[in-house]
Amino acid sequence: MQAFLDTFLGDAAGLERQLGYLAGMAVFGSVVVFGFVLPFAGIVTWAERRIWARIQSRVGPNRVGPFGFLQWLADGVKNILKEDLIPTVADRPLFRFAPYVVMVGFIAAFVCVPFSSDLIIADLNIGILYVTAVTSLVVVGILMAGWSSNNRWSLLGGIRAATQIISYEIPASLSIFPAVLLSGTLSMQGIIGAQGAAPWQWHMFHSPFTLLGFGLFFTAALAEGNRTPFDLAEAESELVAGFATEYSGMRSTLFFMAEWGNLYVIGALVTTLYMGGWQLPQFTYNPVLMNLAQAGVFMGKSFACVFFMIWLRATLPRVRVDQLMAMCWKYMVPLAMLSVFGTATLMVALPNGSHTLRMATFAVVVGVVIRFAFKVRFHLKRARELDYSSLSSGASQGLSS
Amino acid sequence: MSAVTSWLQNVTASCSTVFEGLSITFSHFFRKPYTVEYPDRIETRVQDTLPFRYRGMLEVDLEICTGCLACERACPIECIVIEATKDKATRQLMINRFDIDLAKCMYCGLCSEPCPTGSIHHTREFEGSDYSLESMMRRYVKFPVAAYKPKKTGEDDPEIMPVLERGMRYLDEFAQPAAKPASGATSSSESTSSSESTSSSGTTDPGSGTG
Amino acid sequence: MSVELEVHNSQGLPTEEMTLNMGPQHPSTHGVLRFIVKADGEVMRRAIPDIGYLHRSIEKIAEKVGWHGFMPYTDRVDYVAAMACNQGWAMAAEQLADIEVPRRGEYCRVIAAELSRICSHLLGVGAMGMDMGAITPFTHAIRERDMIMDLIEELCGARLTFNYMRIGGVAWDLPHGFVEKVSHYLDHLEPVIEEFNQLLGFNRIYVKRLADVATVDADMAIAWGLVGPNLRGSGVDFDVRRDLPYSVYEDFDFDVPLGSGEMGSIGDSWDRYIVRMREMVESIRILRQALAGIPEGPVIARVARNFKPPVGDVHVKIEAPRGEQSWYVSSDGSEYPHRVHIRTGSFTAMGIIDRLSHGLMIADLVAVIASMDIVAPEVDR
Numbered sequence: 001m002q003a004f005l006d007t008f009l010g011d012a013a014g015l016e017r018q019l020g021y022l023a024g025m026a027v028f029g030s031v032v033v034f035g036f037v038l039p040f041a042g043i044v045t046w047a048e049r050r051i052w053a054r055i056q057s058r059v060g061p062n063r064v065g066p067f068g069f070l071q072w073l074a075d076g077v078k079n080i081l082k083e084d085l086i087p088t089v090a091d092r093p094l095f096r097f098a099p100y101v102v103m104v105g106f107i108a109a110f111v112c113v114p115f116s117s118d119l120i121i122a123d124l125n126i127g128i129l130y131v132t133a134v135t136s137l138v139v140v141g142i143l144m145a146g147w148s149s150n151n152r153w154s155l156l157g158g159i160r161a162a163t164q165i166i167s168y169e170i171p172a173s174l175s176i177f178p179a180v181l182l183s184g185t186l187s188m189q190g191i192i193g194a195q196g197a198a199p200w201q202w203h204m205f206h207s208p209f210t211l212l213g214f215g216l217f218f219t220a221a222l223a224e225g226n227r228t229p230f231d232l233a234e235a236e237s238e239l240v241a242g243f244a245t246e247y248s249g250m251r252s253t254l255f256f257m258a259e260w261g262n263l264y265v266i267g268a269l270v271t272t273l274y275m276g277g278w279q280l281p282q283f284t285y286n287p288v289l290m291n292l293a294q295a296g297v298f299m300g301k302s303f304a305c306v307f308f309m310i311w312l313r314a315t316l317p318r319v320r321v322d323q324l325m326a327m328c329w330k331y332m333v334p335l336a337m338l339s340v341f342g343t344a345t346l347m348v349a350l351p352n353g354s355h356t357l358r359m360a361t362f363a364v365v366v367g368v369v370i371r372f373a374f375k376v377r378f379h380l381k382r383a384r385e386l387d388y389s390s391l392s393s394g395a396s397q398g399l400s401s
Numbered sequence: 402m403s404a405v406t407s408w409l410q411n412v413t414a415s416c417s418t419v420f421e422g423l424s425i426t427f428s429h430f431f432r433k434p435y436t437v438e439y440p441d442r443i444e445t446r447v448q449d450t451l452p453f454r455y456r457g458m459l460e461v462d463l464e465i466c467t468g469c470l471a472c473e474r475a476c477p478i479e480c481i482v483i484e485a486t487k488d489k490a491t492r493q494l495m496i497n498r499f500d501i502d503l504a505k506c507m508y509c510g511l512c513s514e515p516c517p518t519g520s521i522h523h524t525r526e527f528e529g530s531d532y533s534l535e536s537m538m539r540r541y542v543k544f545p546v547a548a549y550k551p552k553k554t555g556e557d558d559p560e561i562m563p564v565l566e567r568g569m570r571y572l573d574e575f576a577q578p579a580a581k582p583a584s585g586a587t588s589s590s591e592s593t594s595s596s597e598s599t600s601s602s603g604t605t606d607p608g609s610g611t612g
Numbered sequence: 613m614s615v616e617l618e619v620h621n622s623q624g625l626p627t628e629e630m631t632l633n634m635g636p637q638h639p640s641t642h643g644v645l646r647f648i649v650k651a652d653g654e655v656m657r658r659a660i661p662d663i664g665y666l667h668r669s670i671e672k673i674a675e676k677v678g679w680h681g682f683m684p685y686t687d688r689v690d691y692v693a694a695m696a697c698n699q700g701w702a703m704a705a706e707q708l709a710d711i712e713v714p715r716r717g718e719y720c721r722v723i724a725a726e727l728s729r730i731c732s733h734l735l736g737v738g739a740m741g742m743d744m745g746a747i748t749p750f751t752h753a754i755r756e757r758d759m760i761m762d763l764i765e766e767l768c769g770a771r772l773t774f775n776y777m778r779i780g781g782v783a784w785d786l787p788h789g790f791v792e793k794v795s796h797y798l799d800h801l802e803p804v805i806e807e808f809n810q811l812l813g814f815n816r817i818y819v820k821r822l823a824d825v826a827t828v829d830a831d832m833a834i835a836w837g838l839v840g841p842n843l844r845g846s847g848v849d850f851d852v853r854r855d856l857p858y859s860v861y862e863d864f865d866f867d868v869p870l871g872s873g874e875m876g877s878i879g880d881s882w883d884r885y886i887v888r889m890r891e892m893v894e895s896i897r898i899l900r901q902a903l904a905g906i907p908e909g910p911v912i913a914r915v916a917r918n919f920k921p922p923v924g925d926v927h928v929k930i931e932a933p934r935g936e937q938s939w940y941v942s943s944d945g946s947e948y949p950h951r952v953h954i955r956t957g958s959f960t961a962m963g964i965i966d967r968l969s970h971g972l973m974i975a976d977l978v979a980v981i982a983s984m985d986i987v988a989p990e991v992d993r
Contacts, residue, residue, distance in 0.1 A: 055426045056751035059436045152632050156654070156974070228745055229817055232975065315422045315811070317818045318745030320975045321654060331412065375424035380431055382803045415816040425811045426748055435755050454784060456769035471917075477681030509684035509775045514783065515917065523769065576785045579714060579910040 004118055029121050032110055041261035042072035048260070048310045055314045082249035087150060090246060094148035098141050099247070099254035105137030106258040106265065113268045114188045116278045116294035118287070127188035128176055131269065132169070135224065138258065139165045142233065145255070146243035157242025160321050161233030165224055167328045172220035174336035178213035178343040179203045179273040192277030200362040202276040207357050209342030211365070214274040216336050218305075221266040223324070226259060228313040232321055267305035268298075275301050448525045454574050456508045456523040459501050461541045462564045466520040468494045468548030472512035480505035481512060481521075485548060494548035503529060504537035514575055518551065519568025629657060634977070636665045642739065642981060643988025647965075651974060659969035659977055661962045666992040674952040679705055679779060679919045682949070687773035689954055690990045693732035695724045696932035698777040700954070703858060704928045704941040705779040708921035717781030717911040718860040722902050723794070724776055725859075726895040727764060730801070731757050732933035733888045733895075740885060740982040741812045744821050749812040756804055763794055779919060781912025791903045798896050805892055813889060822885060823876030826968040826980040833879065836967065837960040840935020841891060842984055845871035845884035852931035864901045866894045881983035888985070918947055934958050934985055958990035 005024040009017055046061065046069060053060030061068030086095055112127040114120040124130050139162050146158015180186055182203055183194035195202050204214045223230040233242045244255045271277055278294035319327065346354075439447055451457070468485035484498035513522050531537065549561075634647040644665035650658045670689055674682045686701045687694040699721055706713060713721070738753030761771040768776040768784055776782055812818055828838065833846040843850060851868040853861040869890035871883025923945045929938050935957025944950040961984040969977055 052747070054434065055429045056748050057429060057432065057435045057755050058751065059434045059438065062438075152630055156632075160654075231745065311423065311426060314748045315426045316419065316746060317741065317812070317815065317821060319817055320821060320973060322973065323820055331408070372420070372424055372427075375421070376428045376431075379425050379428040379807065383428075383432070383800075383807060411816075418814055418816045422811050422815055425807055429748075435758070452766045452769065452787070454767075454769040454787070455765065475680065475917075477677040477684060507684055507773070508770065509773070510769065510783070511681065511684065511775070574784060576717075576781065576783060576911045578780070578912050578914040 002123070025121055029111065032121065033107055037107060037110055037261055037264070038257065040264055041257040042076060043069075044260045044263055044306060044310075045075070045256075046072045047306075048313075051307065051310050052314045055311070076253065079249050079253045084251065085246075085248045087246055089150045091148035091150065094144045095246075096251075098144035098148060099251045099258075100141075101144060102138050102141030102258045103254050105135055105141060106261055108134040108137070109265050112188050113265070114192060114272060114277060115298055116291040117189070118291050119295055120189065123187060123189050125185070125187045125190075128180065128186050128191065128269075128273070131188075131265075132173055132176070135262075135265065136165070136169065138262075142243050145247070149243070149246040151246055154243050154245050157233045157245070161226060161243060163321070164226070164230060164233065164324060167325060168220045168223040168230075168332075171216055171328060171332035171336045172224060174333065174340055175213045175217035175220060176273060177340045178206075178210045181340070181343050181347060182206060182210070188272050188277075192272055192279060195276040195279055197276065197279040197281045199276070200358055201279075202274060204274040204276075205358055205362040205365065206353060207343065207346050208361055208364075209339045209346065210274070211361055212335060213339040213343070214270070216332055216339060217273065218266075218270055220328075220332060220336075221269065222309065222312070223328070225262040225266055225309075227263070227309055229316040229318050230324060231313075232318055232324065263306045263309055264302060266309065267302035270305050271298060271301040275305075277301075448527070451525045453525075453571070455525045456510050458503060458508075458524055458526045458529050459506060459512070459539075460522060460524045460526075461499055461501070462520045462522075462568060463496065463499065463541055463546055464520075464561050465518040465549045465565050465568055466496060466499070467517055467551065468496050469517060471515035471517070472521045475511045475515050477509065477511060478505050478507055491547075495545045496542055496548055497545045499541040501539045501541070502537060503539055504534060513571065516568075516572070518549065518565060519570070519572040520549070520564075522568060522571045627652065632974070634659075642986055643991075645962075645981070645986065645988050645991070647977065649969075649974065649977065654973045654975075656969045656972050656974060656977060659966055661965060663962060663988075663991050666988040668993065670993045671952045671954060674949050676948065678948050679921070680917070682952070683778065684773060684775045687775055688989060689993055690732075690932065690934065690937075690956065690958075690987060691772055692735050692987055692989075693728045693933040694772065694774050695721075695728035695776060696930055696937065697954075698774065699725055699859070700928055700930045700932070700937050700939040701941075701952075702777045702779050703930065704926050704939045705919070705921060707926045707928060708924055708941065708943050709779075709915075709919070711780050711913050711915060713781050713859075713913055714910045715860065715907050716785075716909040717913070719902050719906040720782045720786060720911050721777060721859055722861065722864075723786075723899060723906075724764070724767065724774070724782070726899045726902070727760055727794075728774075729895045729933045730892050731760050733892045734760075736933070736982075736985040737808070737812075737885060737888055740979075740985075741818070743978045743982040744818055746812055746815075746818065749808055752804070752808060752811075756801060759797060759800075763790075763797060766790065766793070778912060778915070780915040781910070783912070785911050786906075791906070794899065794903060798899060802893070802896060805889065809889055813886060819875045819882060821975075821979055822882035822983065823880055825876075825881045825976050826972060826983065827877045828879040828964065828968065830879070832964075836964040838935070838964060839957040839960065840931070840933070841884055841887045842935060842957070842961055844868065845887045845983075846879035847871055847873075852929050852936050856929055858928075858930060861898075863905070864898045866898050869894065881979055884983045884985075920945060920947055932957065934987065934990060935961075954993060956990040956993070958984070958986040958988075961986050962991050 002021070005021055008024070009020045012020060049071070050060035050068070061071040064071045064074050086092060109131045111121045112124055112131050114123070142161045142165070143158050146154045146156075146161070149155070179191055183191040185191065185194075191203075199205065203210055205211065226233050244252050247255060278298040280290075280294050280297050282290070283293070284290055346357075350357075437443060437447070448457075468483070470483055470485065473481045473483050480502040482498060482500045482502075483496065485494055485496045487493070488495045508523070510523060513519070516522070529537070629650045629652055632649040632651055634649055636644040636646045646662040646665065648658075648660040648662060649656055650660075668688065670685050673685055677685065682701060683698060686697040689697040702713075702721075705711075734753040734757045738750040738757075741747075741749040741753075764774060764776075765771050766787055767790065768774050776784070828836075828842070828846045830846050830848045833843050833848055838846070847870055849868060849870055852858070854866075854868055869887050871878050871880075871887050873880070873883065874886065875882045921943045923943060925940065925942045927938060927940050929936055931937075937957065938955040940951075940953040940955070941949055942951040965977075965980055965984070965986075968980055972980065
């Protein structure tokens, strides 16, 4: 990014140069945020509803726009037009401020998300540390929301969320270490640079310890993002909407956009750390094409992670708060320690890495995927697809495909 | 040692059951959804796919109403109001009023059972929502009509015959008690000719004791 | 409700109990139930039920509409499993007037009641899953329930409030092709139940949420009057269909599943869940036997339109999906019953929740209510 801006700034120096960088970053940041992040947060709701619907034997929204694609816009417009209710007993300044804190905490993470080798707003040399730090702002926002609503259910939700996010910072940060150790740098581009384009060259498959780190990071990030199975902060059947109960209209939309957008942040982080980022074999020397292709690869991998998280949410029930804590401290932290020490030990024992170990880990994962495919086939064959039209006198004859 | 084994068991059990659950939900992507996209993206109208016994909105065929008031008595929620008076001049039973309050009706079917000709019957219509409560009151009598008298020799009026056939077919769906011959596929003319029409249909016999 | 201040916690420091209202409107699928929860943070001290939000005076209405006219109202006593309530009322009136239902009619009743039992259990376990956060098994259960309702719609014309049975038998005979359709459907349902169990029942997170939560041992279950799957989940081997047989249940060969503490202790919430799942399998067994062995003949006995049973009382017990339903009907010889009282399984299950909730977390309260399969219409009538 800096190199790109340098071409415009020529030989301006000092304050001018810094201001130029600032302006460039602001422009690019706005493009990313308003052009990608916020629409994506909306589109992921559409994707979520369609994906859940197919899993649940029904059809998701399909009336508003082609395949219901404009449903999220319609929902957004509806939310904007709603009355902005603030309970009289609520703490007004905190109540209004809380959604903004949550949004800032979530959007600020995009500064360091590497979309391709040149498309990154700022390649901080403490990249991943910055992201972890800044996403913790969300806790403050959620606690503010839960407290200021002056509603016991919101308070419970807010406190649950705060304990959850703070606790899961530990395994999340610990599971970043294997990737950082292997890359030797905290910078996002550096971590990607240490990986290769082919799947077995990703950090994930370096050894079983990094595979463990990948799994733990994914789970801990899920817990950070308040997604099922860890979504007790907004457990619908218990607390209506948890900390966001008293919020209506656009304010509540901000909370939920932060949650859905967080899905992408999690996907991006997992991709960067463990799945090779935007790495692609060099197929052209045209930088624009190359960057676009790399961005495409990055998006593809992140969207795959997002799809997995949506799919997981449809499948699993949620854990209780004490089980959540037990899982974090009794299971994930020891396993994360194991993955860190294991990776470190391997790095000392085999400084150049072991190709066989890498290929073995890759083979194990491929085996798991194949087993999964067989299980899916088994389930499909077992569920004797009922020919619906033969059931009743034809109430289901009206099935459209 | 058992603590370690139970710890390991927890981890493996979680992973394997999550794996199983994920495979089940993934398999649903390859199955057809069950949704019927009513009302516009279906080939046949839903009303036409419903069974003949379906208890939709009530309808009265006044041509074959005998004015016996059996439906009014049977209704548990008093949504049927009928006025039938014997006209002194013509010695005929005139039906002056036949109102069904569809807002009250609970679609139980108890009115259509005792009807001797099947004039009050459930249709397969269910789309009845409207903007006013008054429109829910269906008034079937526009001007007083004479009550229907079933003919012993069978119905021969070509206008009334199809209506009666439909009515009797509707009544045939109801189960008959043992003592009567099985209704089966009796044609309408035969069953009206035995104009014990008050008891050839329906499951209860008026005033035949408590047995 | 007075707020108890100056409660002391375990370290002797004064603390305050939080009074929460889990109000009549909340997104869980059990109807309008209200609980006043007194909690110390996440741990509950009491959960006081407040019922009556769905009271419709059904028992009083019986005294006004008469014997035949009350049948549609019985559907509304438990609209999730309406056939059982129909059957209870019909049996009570028949016992009062000494009417014998023809054998084919009894078989039709059993088929309808068992289909309705499967429907009800599907909703019960689906709602349980949804309360735990698993949204998919609920939709699958509803899909299966919808298919059964299609079948019942062919049978009696309605999908929820069936009004299928009459005093003396049933109102409609089985339509053409019904036996084949139901058999075909049952072939489809068996793997679905297995799949449901694999997706939800044996899922580790689900098991951990329910195992050892709100354990009700056998003595406590009997003392608090639990019935049905709640009672059998605690290990008490009692099923009205087998032990006080009514209708033609003696002709059928079926097992009565009991909770055995597979995943925790006997009588915990998971046991009640698995008892329901296994009861569905048993219902399929009964259905297959009934469909295979249904005799020819009439389905309804001759009963007067102005039905006047002799003076007397009768107390009928049936095994509704939510447990044993008792119908106490008192007749004074007139066309209108003198008094009807329906004792439903959900009513007593509401009572035990307060007793169980001490020490549970708020998240568990939802689990307990769901595992007791409480529906508001049965509680309030």
